[in-house]
Amino acid sequence: MIVCRQKCLLSKGLAALLLLSLGSLAACAQQLDLQSVIRQIDASVQSRIDAIAMYSVNEHYAVFRGKDETHPVAEMTVRADYRNGTGKTYTPISESGSQMVRSQVLGRILASEKEMSLPANRKQAIVTSANYEMKLKSSEKQMMDGRECYAIALTPRRVSPYLFTGTLWVDAKDFSVVQLEGVAAKSHSFLTGPSQVLRQYANVEGFPMATHARAVSDGILGRTIVKIDYQGYQIQRGSGN
Numbered sequence: 001m002i003v004c005r006q007k008c009l010l011s012k013g014l015a016a017l018l019l020l021s022l023g024s025l026a027a028c029a030q031q032l033d034l035q036s037v038i039r040q041i042d043a044s045v046q047s048r049i050d051a052i053a054m055y056s057v058n059e060h061y062a063v064f065r066g067k068d069e070t071h072p073v074a075e076m077t078v079r080a081d082y083r084n085g086t087g088k089t090y091t092p093i094s095e096s097g098s099q100m101v102r103s104q105v106l107g108r109i110l111a112s113e114k115e116m117s118l119p120a121n122r123k124q125a126i127v128t129s130a131n132y133e134m135k136l137k138s139s140e141k142q143m144m145d146g147r148e149c150y151a152i153a154l155t156p157r158r159v160s161p162y163l164f165t166g167t168l169w170v171d172a173k174d175f176s177v178v179q180l181e182g183v184a185a186k187s188h189s190f191l192t193g194p195s196q197v198l199r200q201y202a203n204v205e206g207f208p209m210a211t212h213a214r215a216v217s218d219g220i221l222g223r224t225i226v227k228i229d230y231q232g233y234q235i236q237r238g239s240g241n
Contacts, residue, residue, distance in 0.1 A: 034136050037150060040175040041168075042128045048176075048207050049126070053238040054083045057209070057230050058093065061106050064225040074101035078110065084238070087117035105224065116162050125162035127177065133157055134168075141172050144179055145200070148172040154182065164197060176208040177201050184215070195226075204233045 059080050062072040074097030078090045090110050095102055116125050124131065137151040149169040156163035166182015180199045195215040201208040213228040 033139070034134075037136065037152070037170075037175070038129045038134050041134070041152070041170055042130075044170070044175045044208075045126055045128050045177075049084070051237055052082075052084060052207060053236045054081070055209075055233060055235040056081045057234070058232045060229045060231070061109070062227045063097070063101050063105055064227070066223050069225060069227075072097060074098045074106065076102055076106050082117065085119060087119065087122070088114050090114065105226065109226065112161075121162065124160060127154070127168055127180070131157055131160075131163060137167065142169065144169045145202075147178055149178050150175075166197075176203070178208070205235050207235065209233055209235075 057080050059078050061076045061078075063074040064071070065073050074095075076095040077093040079093055080088055080090055082088045115121060133155040135153045135155075137153050141148040142151055143149070148171070150172055152168040152170065154164070154166055154168050156165060164180075164182040164184045166180065168177065169179040170176060171178055178201055180197070182197060184195045184197050195217040197213070197215045199213040200211055202211045203209075210228075210230050212230070213226075215226045217224050
């Protein structure tokens with residue numbers, strides 16, 4: 001009877017040790033998976049930077065006040081031209097509505113986007129592990145715009161006007177950006193506070209390109225909503241791609 005009990009205790013001990021070992025292996029596997037995801041996100045972002053020599057797109061901006069998202073108080077359409085190595089330039093196409101809002105809100109957004117696109121600043125603004133601490137929000141894939149995605153929690157590694165706290169969704173197949181959502185570190189205008197931002201992407205000629213963005217903020221003007229739609233991309237690859 002004593003021998004039997006000893007064998008039983010030994011069996012339970014071995015079983016517990018096995019479960020502990022399996023749990024440790026599972027934790028390591030999850031960590032390895034996260035690191036693999038991060039490496040592939042970094043690679044996807046860098047590949048896009050290296051491959052695109054230049055692009056142009058028409059950007060339509062609409063500003064709304066309060067809960068009214070039907071009647072914009074100001075609108076602006078611009079042509080954005082980007083060149084790898086020099087950044088963005090903007091050419092106005094049309095504008096209407098409040099001159100103050102166009103100047104203090106849209107004008108400052110464009111100035112900030114232009115500044116952020118400069119080579120000296122762009123490296124500090126892109127969504128990579130050099131700028132953000134990344135964590136998988138779930139090991140389960142999520143459907144986003146008809147695509148299976150991983151949701152990644154983003155925390156800035158430093159205080160910067162170019163970074164935000166939020167969530168990144170990447171395509172589970174190629175790890176390209178599908179959507180970004182979070183809180184910007186800094187407002188573009190003294191009229192508005194820090195914005196809740198959303199930016200959606202689609203595959204355009206093999207590259208993830210912004211198709212729609214939305215920013216909501218509260219400030220002197222009350223609630224301000226800015227919507228941006230991107231249309232008519234023309235992309236030129238680098239000579240080595």
